[in-house]
Amino acid sequence: MEVLWAPWRMSYILGNDKADGCIFCLATDGVGADNLVLGVGRSTLAMMNKYPYNNGHLLIAPKRHVAAIDELTEEESADLMANLALAKKALQTLMNPEGYNVGLNLGRVAGAGIEEHLHFHIVPRWGGDTNFMTVLGDVRSVPEHIEATCEKLRPFFKNIR
């Protein structure tokens, strides 16, 4: 079986998994990761995945550099869930997907590319896109440029919690 979220290994190879080069920590300033940041809330942030598995593949993370789900504060947990719902609503409005994969990869063995900074993936799905599990090891062609998608999604994250 191929490693889940394999493209994230690129960040690892490039040394971006260190706190001082952590894409999520950089994104807390509203910059970084080629400015794929969608919004920064009080304790969390949302950004596009630079290595998406489908058009509209988003990441929701706490602003704090924290790896373990049981180290999240109640506020962070609540904000993460609220922003997952916000992301789903935004994607639904903009792209009308038929389903979603939402989840966490905790630990390198589970496929986390940046295991030191916890982040939720939300991947919109359409009937006819490739089966999720067979997709993972492959290079996907994503029909819309990430930057274009980012620009369209950003207004929905004005009220990010």
Ligand SMILES: [Zn+2]
């Ligand atoms: Zn970080």
